[in-house]
Amino acid sequence: MKMTSIALALTLLGSTATVTAQTTPPAPATSGSENDVNSPDVAAANRDVEAQAAARQNAVTDANAGAQAGADAQYAADLDAYRAALRAHHREVALDARIAEHKERAYADAMADWRRQVYACKHGSTRACNAPTPDPANYW
Structure with missing residues (x-):
């Protein structure tokens, strides 16, 4: 029983140590130029990234403009096509209106x-009674 308690205690201690190690941020390295934000290499890399981003933005802008x-x-x-169709339609409507007015x-x-x-037939004109009915097509 005592052996189980010790093993359990060691297991709990190991898990808390692991959790603590995972939540503690690493200490920043103070030596070396790879972490120095003021180094010429970092500044050059930043300029390269800015130039690439500007080139991508210009390409997108050019594509959008095109x-x-x-x-x-x-x-x-x-x-233009709509206006031409509208003018043609107005001409057709005007022509139809002239034809309808003529009819x-x-x-x-x-x-x-x-x-x-x-009237002439009712007042005794047999010639008017025998005449054919007027046809509107003859009045064109």
Whole structure:
């Protein structure tokens, strides 16, 4: 029993020592130029990293500018095509309106002649009674 207690105590002591060793930060090395932030090698490495980051940023900016220029050109082309289609549509609508007005006028003229023909027929004109009904297509 005594042997088990001692083994248990040693195990607990070993685990706390391990936990303590894991949480204690390592002491900074004071000698050597690899940890010195003021050394010329570190400054040169920092400049290299800054230059690489700037080059990547410039590449991304250039790519974005190229894509934006392409999108702007496509937008302008789409807008021009839309405006051209709109003008063509307006011309077609105006032509349709002129045709519809012409058809309405022809129909109205045919109806006016038909009413005169009916009036003449009701007042004894057999020629008006035997005449064909006016066709609006003849009034074009």
